[in-house]
Structures are given as structure tokens and as C-alpha cells.
Amino acid sequence: MSEPRVPVNELAKVCARSADAQEWEELLRRCTPIAALVAARVSRLWLGSVTAASVDDIVQEVFLKLCEQERRILREFKPQGEDSFLGLLRIVSASVANDYFRRMRSEKRGGKVVTVALDDGLTSNAAAARDGSARMQRAVLFAELDRRLRAAPGAISERDRAIFWLYYLQGLTAEEIADLPVAGLSAKGVESALRRVTQWLRGELKSRKPGSQREPVQEPC
Numbered sequence: 681m682s683e684p685r686v687p688v689n690e691l692a693k694v695c696a697r698s699a700d701a702q703e704w705e706e707l708l709r710r711c712t713p714i715a716a717l718v719a720a721r722v723s724r725l726w727l728g729s730v731t732a733a734s735v736d737d738i739v740q741e742v743f744l745k746l747c748e749q750e751r752r753i754l755r756e757f758k759p760q761g762e763d764s765f766l767g768l769l770r771i772v773s774a775s776v777a778n779d780y781f782r783r784m785r786s787e788k789r790g791g792k793v794v795t796v797a798l799d800d801g802l803t804s805n806a807a808a809a810r811d812g813s814a815r816m817q818r819a820v821l822f823a824e825l826d827r828r829l830r831a832a833p834g835a836i837s838e839r840d841r842a843i844f845w846l847y848y849l850q851g852l853t854a855e856e857i858a859d860l861p862v863a864g865l866s867a868k869g870v871e872s873a874l875r876r877v878t879q880w881l882r883g884e885l886k887s888r889k890p891g892s893q894r895e896p897v898q899e900p901c
Contacts, residue, residue: 686706687762687763688707688710688711688763688765688766689757689759689762689763689764689765691703691706691707691710691765692707692754692757692765693754693757693759695707695751695754696751696754696755696757697751697755708743711742711743711766711769712739714766714769714770714773715738715739715742715743715769715773716735716739718770718773718774718777719734719735719738719739719742719773719777720735721842722738722774722777722778722781723735723738723777723781724861725842725846725860725861726778726781726785726860726861727781727861728861734780737780738773738776738777738780739773741776741780742769742772742773742776742777745772745776746772753768753772760823760824764823767823767824767826767827768823770823770826771822771823771826774845774849775849778845778846778849782852822849825881826841826845828881828884829841829844829877829881832880836876836877836880839863839864839873840873840876840877841877843857843863843865843870843873843874843877844873844874844877844878846860847870847874853867854867854868854870854871854874855867857870858870
């Protein structure tokens with residue numbers, strides 16, 4: 681009879697302080713399909729298609745990210761529920777993948793990448809963002825928001841969710857998002873989708889913390 685499988689949350693915490701090859705091989709085996717799936721979805725957003733080479737490159741960058749600063753992401757990970765590490769992995773993978781394609785586009789156009797931050801309700805200020813703990817708390821919050829968006833009613837489509845993260849997490853403007861093959865919208869249509877998602881999330885945040893004074897997600901201008 682095979683041994684019971686270690687929960688992925690526990691495996692991530694073990695690998696945060698271990699260099700054991702067998703433990704890392706198991707973490708890679710269980711995380712690679714998710715990282716690859718996210719990479720493929722982001723590739724379709726940017727290119728309208730998927731290439732094995734770009735997915736492989738992104739997956740490698742994801743695991744390099746997990747190992748940065750003496751495995752900081754793994755060390756600072758605090759489970760927020762069963763398999764919550766996989767939610768965090770999706771956010772990290774999406775961020776890495778979008779950075780990958782933005783870097784490619786910037787190199788081709790000679791352009792400058794500009795980051796648009798969320799308001800104080802969902803992110804830290806510039807000084808706090810440099811702190812590892814604050815960054816991890818933000819990543820955990822983004823993972824929770826993404827979970828809620830995935831479970832949203834039919835009014836929030838997969839495209840709307842992608843547009844929301846491209847705008848708030850990756851800093852693309854409405855015009856830049858409208859240029860992507862996946863959007864199929866004008867810049868005004870992108871802005872309308874962003875308002876719809878932020879209004880829905882505002883209600884979710886209020887219902888999560890009754891009486892909270894937390895600022896809502898700021899709608900795009």
C-alpha cells in the first residue's frame with residue numbers, strides 16, 4: 681500500500697527549509713501542471729495562442745522565483761486553508777507569466793513598463809511594499825480575491841477576471857488591454873468590464889468584513 685501523500689501546504693513549508701532532492705522533486709511534480717496551465721492561459725491572453733517553448737520558459741521562471749532570496753516565498757507562506765499554497769502558486773505564476781510577455785513586448789517596442797498599483801484597501805504603500813512580509817500578505821490577499829472571482833456568478837466571466845488582473849496586478853492600461861487578442865473590446869469596453877468586476881468585489885469585501893472601514897477597490901478612471 682502506498683504512503684499517504686503529504687498535503688501540498690505542508691510540503692511547501694518543508695521545502696522552505698530543506699534541500700532534500702526527493703522532497704523538491706515531489707513539490708515540482710505537483711506544482712508544474714498548475715504553473716504550466718496558468719502560463720498557457722496568460723499566453724493566450726497576450727498572443728492568442730500557446731507555444732511549448734514559452735510555457736517551459738515561464739514554468740522555469742516560476743520555480744526560480746520560488747527559490748529567490750533563500751526561498752523567501754516558501755518561508756513566508758502561511759496556510760489560509762486546504763491547498764492554499766496552490767492558490768498562491770497561481771498568483772505567482774500569473775505574475776511571472778505576465779512579466780515575461782510584457783518584457784517581450786517592451787523589448788520589441790522599446791517601450792517602458794509602468795506599474796499601476798491598487799489603492800490602500802488592497803496593497804501596501806511604496807515603503808511597505810519593500811518589506812517581504814507585506815508583499816506576502818498582499819500575495820495571499822490576491823490569491824483570496826482570485827478565488828472569489830473564480831467562484832463568481834456568471835456575470836463575471838473568465839475574460840473579465842483576466843482583464844481585472846492585467847489592469848490591477850500587471851499595470852496595463854485599458855488601451856493596452858484592448859490591444860490584446862483575448863480582449864475583443866475597445867478601451868471603453870475594458871473600462872466597463874473593470875467597473876463591473878470592482879463593483880462586485882466591493883460587495884464581496886463588505887460582506888466578508890461587516891463594519892470594516894477597509895477602502896474598496898478603486899475603479900479605473
